[in-house]
Amino acid sequence: MIQAESIVRSTCPYCGVGCQVNLHIKDEHIYKVDAPFQVAPNYGRLCAKGRFGVDFVHHPGRLTMPLIRKDFGVTPRQPVGLEGFREATWEEALELAARRITEIHQQHGPAAFGTFASAKVTNEDNYVFQKFVRGVLGSNNVDHCARLCHAASVTALTIAIGSSAMSNSIAEMKDLDVFIVTGSNTTETHPVISTFLREAVVNNQAKLIVVDPRQIEMTEFAEVWLRQQPGTDVAIFQAMAQVIVAEELFNQEFIDARTEGFKDYAAAIMDCTPEWAAEISGVPAEDIRTAARLFANARTGAIYWGMGISQSVHGVENALSLANLALLCGHIGKPGTGLNPLRGQNNVQGCSDSGGLPHVFTAYQPVADDAIRAKFEQDWGTTLNPEPGLTVMEMVDAAASKIIRAYLIMGENPLMSEPDLRHSRHVMEQMEFVLVQDIFLNETSEYADILFPATSFAEKGGTFTNTDRRVQLIRPAVPAPGQAREDWAILCDLAKRVEILLGRPASIGFDYAHPSDIWQEMARLTPAFQGIDHARIQREDGVHWPCPTPDHPGSPYLFEDTFPSGRGVFTALDVRPGAELPDPEYPFILSTGRVLYHWHGGTMTRRSKLDDIYPDPTVEVHPLDADALGLADGQWALVRSRRGQIKVKTIVTERSPQGVVFIPFHFAEAAANELTLDARDPKAKIPDYKMCAVALEPV
Amino acid sequence: MTLTLTIDGREIHAPAGSSLMQAAQLADVDTPVICYHEATTPNGLCRQCVVEVDGWRVLAPACVTPAAEGMEVHTASERVTRARRTLLEMLNASIDLSQAPEIQQQMDDYQADRERFPGAERRAPAMLDDNPFYVRDYDKCLMCWRCVQACADDLQFTYALSTGGRGYNSHVTTFFDAPMPETTCVFCGNCVAVCPTNALISKTEIYLQQGLDYDSIRREKRNQRRAQDKKGGAQ
Numbered sequence: 001m002i003q004a005e006s007i008v009r010s011t012c013p014y015c016g017v018g019c020q021v022n023l024h025i026k027d028e029h030i031y032k033v034d035a036p037f038q039v040a041p042n043y044g045r046l047c048a049k050g051r052f053g054v055d056f057v058h059h060p061g062r063l064t065m066p067l068i069r070k071d072f073g074v075t076p077r078q079p080v081g082l083e084g085f086r087e088a089t090w091e092e093a094l095e096l097a098a099r100r101i102t103e104i105h106q107q108h109g110p111a112a113f114g115t116f117a118s119a120k121v122t123n124e125d126n127y128v129f130q131k132f133v134r135g136v137l138g139s140n141n142v143d144h145c146a147r148l149c150h151a152a153s154v155t156a157l158t159i160a161i162g163s164s165a166m167s168n169s170i171a172e173m174k175d176l177d178v179f180i181v182t183g184s185n186t187t188e189t190h191p192v193i194s195t196f197l198r199e200a201v202v203n204n205q206a207k208l209i210v211v212d213p214r215q216i217e218m219t220e221f222a223e224v225w226l227r228q229q230p231g232t233d234v235a236i237f238q239a240m241a242q243v244i245v246a247e248e249l250f251n252q253e254f255i256d257a258r259t260e261g262f263k264d265y266a267a268a269i270m271d272c273t274p275e276w277a278a279e280i281s282g283v284p285a286e287d288i289r290t291a292a293r294l295f296a297n298a299r300t301g302a303i304y305w306g307m308g309i310s311q312s313v314h315g316v317e318n319a320l321s322l323a324n325l326a327l328l329c330g331h332i333g334k335p336g337t338g339l340n341p342l343r344g345q346n347n348v349q350g351c352s353d354s355g356g357l358p359h360v361f362t363a364y365q366p367v368a369d370d371a372i373r374a375k376f377e378q379d380w381g382t383t384l385n386p387e388p389g390l391t392v393m394e395m396v397d398a399a400a401s402k403i404i405r406a407y408l409i410m411g412e413n414p415l416m417s418e419p420d421l422r423h424s425r426h427v428m429e430q431m432e433f434v435l436v437q438d439i440f441l442n443e444t445s446e447y448a449d450i451l452f453p454a455t456s457f458a459e460k461g462g463t464f465t466n467t468d469r470r471v472q473l474i475r476p477a478v479p480a481p482g483q484a485r486e487d488w489a490i491l492c493d494l495a496k497r498v499e500i501l502l503g504r505p506a507s508i509g510f511d512y513a514h515p516s517d518i519w520q521e522m523a524r525l526t527p528a529f530q531g532i533d534h535a536r537i538q539r540e541d542g543v544h545w546p547c548p549t550p551d552h553p554g555s556p557y558l559f560e561d562t563f564p565s566g567r568g569v570f571t572a573l574d575v576r577p578g579a580e581l582p583d584p585e586y587p588f589i590l591s592t593g594r595v596l597y598h599w600h601g602g603t604m605t606r607r608s609k610l611d612d613i614y615p616d617p618t619v620e621v622h623p624l625d626a627d628a629l630g631l632a633d634g635q636w637a638l639v640r641s642r643r644g645q646i647k648v649k650t651i652v653t654e655r656s657p658q659g660v661v662f663i664p665f666h667f668a669e670a671a672a673n674e675l676t677l678d679a680r681d682p683k684a685k686i687p688d689y690k691m692c693a694v695a696l697e698p699v
Numbered sequence: 700m701t702l703t704l705t706i707d708g709r710e711i712h713a714p715a716g717s718s719l720m721q722a723a724q725l726a727d728v729d730t731p732v733i734c735y736h737e738a739t740t741p742n743g744l745c746r747q748c749v750v751e752v753d754g755w756r757v758l759a760p761a762c763v764t765p766a767a768e769g770m771e772v773h774t775a776s777e778r779v780t781r782a783r784r785t786l787l788e789m790l791n792a793s794i795d796l797s798q799a800p801e802i803q804q805q806m807d808d809y810q811a812d813r814e815r816f817p818g819a820e821r822r823a824p825a826m827l828d829d830n831p832f833y834v835r836d837y838d839k840c841l842m843c844w845r846c847v848q849a850c851a852d853d854l855q856f857t858y859a860l861s862t863g864g865r866g867y868n869s870h871v872t873t874f875f876d877a878p879m880p881e882t883t884c885v886f887c888g889n890c891v892a893v894c895p896t897n898a899l900i901s902k903t904e905i906y907l908q909q910g911l912d913y914d915s916i917r918r919e920k921r922n923q924r925r926a927q928d929k930k931g932g933a934q
Binding site: 002026031034035038043045046048051052058059187191195198202203221291360361596597609610611 | 830903
């Protein structure tokens with residue numbers, strides 16, 4: 001038998017569930033991963049990615065030395081492989097990076113920088129990143145891939161209740177009564193959460209309502225499955241609200257005590273009958289009534305949603321239509337209820353919480369608020385920019401018009417994750433300076449001028465915050481490859497050099513001995529974090545923020561007595577069409593998403609054993625469509641949109657409805673985002689990844 | 700409500716609904732287990748946790764026997780000890796327990812004779828290697844059912860594993876004995892995590908046992924198409 005030399009508790013680096021893992025180490029390698037059965041949030045359960053997919057850590061392609069592009073300074077830049085870079089010392093690479101940043105800052109000012117924080121690295125890494133960008137560069141142009149996933153949910157929840165995170169915890173799931181899962185292929189995107197949801201149905205007689213165009217596995221456990229036409233979510237949920245109002249199933253006491261605008265809302269939706277919604281969505285009116293009654297009459301009702309709701313040109317309206325339902329029935333502010341956007345990345349909640357957004361510091365304290373800004377200015381010893389910065393796609397726009405001239409990118413792969421990749425690549429080619437820190441050369445770092453090798457989750461300490469706001473530790477388990485360093489340490493060195501070159505009289509503070517020092521500074525400036533420190537997480541395995549004092553137990557569920565905005569707000573919604581509808585030239589609707597065995601841009605899972613079980617890019621095609629196109633199962637197909645084309649392997653299945661094809665976005669050789677459309681929700685600025693028009697043909 | 704019972708002469712107050720195993724824990728008595736696991740529903744299959752209850756004709760499996768008012772329980776009587784020892788000897792006669800350190804420890808604790816049944820027919824099915832993540836080496840399987848339970852209503856709700864055959868030939872399998880990739884299996888490995896004997900074992904671990912180094916393990920069964928990774932040198 002193999003004996004572990006050490007077993008290190010950590011947090012899984014894949015999705016937002018934040019599973020606690022034990023990394024079994026021998027000869028400086030992780031050879032086995034398991035999970036403690038007594039510890040939240042996963043209680044011993046893992047999925048394929050967490051248990052078998054962290055072998056990317058030891059992949060020979062890991063970056064081990066600072067790299068400088070051989071044709072440094074040549075524009076337009078082209079993507080290059082490792083052979084296009086030369087190895088450098090940290091001293092040379094840091095000094096060159098600091099000099100270029102300083103030159104651009106002196107010539108063009110703070111607005112010339114577009115920066116990408118990261119949902120994959122720690123809270124501490126992100127805090128230092130935004131401190132550097134805000135405090136040294138004077139720019140609030142800091143955003144990250146949350147913009148491309150739950151920006152619409154955050155915006156909607158801010159409007160409805162003044163909050164922006166999952167209201168209830170994973171631990172409550174197994175005791176649910178009635179719950180809605182919509183726009184979330186939970187078994188593949190949040191596999192361990194899906195086990196608790198299934199446990200509620202199978203063992204505890206909970207009733208599940210699935211609202212999804214695809215026949216996802218969760219439908220097998222559903223009491224009611226509403227299979228709507230893509231993009232018609234608002235009609236379904238507003239019609240459910242209409243039934244609840246018309247049949248007086250609403251919670252009058254809750255509405256009186258906790259909400260405002262009910263009368264106007266009720267009047268505004270009276271014509272939104274199930275028959276009206278059936279016309280738009282294709283879902284039988286009676287099914288909508290059944291779902292509405294089930295949800296409204298529930299002892300507790302919870303709503304879980306994913307990208308199917310938020311990644312839409314009307315993503316904010318989609319999420320608001322869910323908030324309306326929860327407010328109508330009073331299904332929020334109690335255990336087993338709530339509005340629960342399932343966050344995607346391991347630390348997408350934490351990156352947002354740590355200030356990785358253009359308009360807020362830590363824990364959503366607005367940069368435009370004079371008192372908040374004064375607090376940070378005093379602590380850091382500098383003056384800060386009061387203007388909220390640009391969002392991810394606005395940064396692409398600003399770069400296209402030469403306002404932004406330099407990209408600083410930490411652990412993100414926008415050239416896989418942004419829509420309409422051809423345009424994003426074109427913008428990247430024109431940049432004056434691109435600095436990337438990452439663990440691999442990927443589609444984005446191929447464009448870097450300077451590439452800093454960073455440590456993976458297994459080689460550093462710090463915290464991740466999972467989807468239910470639980471702050472958990474990662475711990476160093478294996479040595480960093482070559483000269484790779486922690487992101488926060490790289491940033492501190494870089495920031496201090498830039499401060500000197502810019503002639504700043506005093507540093508704003510980049511001397512941390514350990515990630516826990518960074519957390520202490522963050523907690524000092526953030527009332528919601530003040531009761532949490534690394535030592536407490538070490539003792540308790542994890543703490544749910546908000547947690548204002550050391551003796552506060554943390555907050556597994558929110559809004560028991562009040563909403564952050566005071567009263568919950570109802571919003572009557574118009575149903576709007578998608579940005580690009582099918583036509584004779586491009587007759588199919590394309591929806592994009594994920595599969596169980598891969599992760600986002602594939603930087604990690606394509607370098608893992610996971611790639612062996614799902615090696616090829618695919619497209620799901622309905623059998624009737626496949627017949628008409630002459631496409632057989634397993635055959636390669638060319639998929640074209642007005643933006644680009646890719647070659648993918650056909651899966652003939654009834655999982656996607658007729659007229660709709662589904663393509664996962666993990667595969668660089670056939671990136672789904674070559675096809676997608678840069679059409680954004682007007683409020684949240686999130687692109688629509690779930691609906692554009694494509695044509696298919698066999699190849 | 701609490702129950703009062705006696706365990707090894709000591710009076711114990713246990714909450715109503717406790718099993719004898721839970722009651723014994725209150726008396727600081729550790730019960731040896733094989734099929735029992737904290738994450739799966741106890742089913743009293745292996746009988747290693749048996750205890751003697753005064754007035755009962757047969758030994759009681761502590762994991763599934765409810766504690767009752769006034770029970771007199773003996774966890775270390777001669778009858779209990781002999782039953783546990785014999786059970787270990789019979790398991791060891793037909794199953795490869797070389798990678799079950801907890802059971803090995805029990806054999807030492809109960810002074811089991813590892814050669815007591817030399818003529819027993821050993822279970823020796825071929826190792827099933829049908830996916831990239833784990834193998835099923837059923838000559839080590841002692842039919843505790845933990846994996847089947849983990850795959851079903853105790854952990855994963857995926858229902859890929861089931862039992863097949865009868866009597867001595869009963870075994871863990873899949874529907875129609877299909878290879879794992881053709882079942883509902885999602886390779887969560889929750890079955891691997893609860894296996895007490897390494898009958899289910901990750902490929903990395905078994906290759907390490909076979910003496911392969913990490914580099915060879917990584918190349919093993921890699922997709923040929925990606926033999927050269929343009930972004931990071933050879934796979």
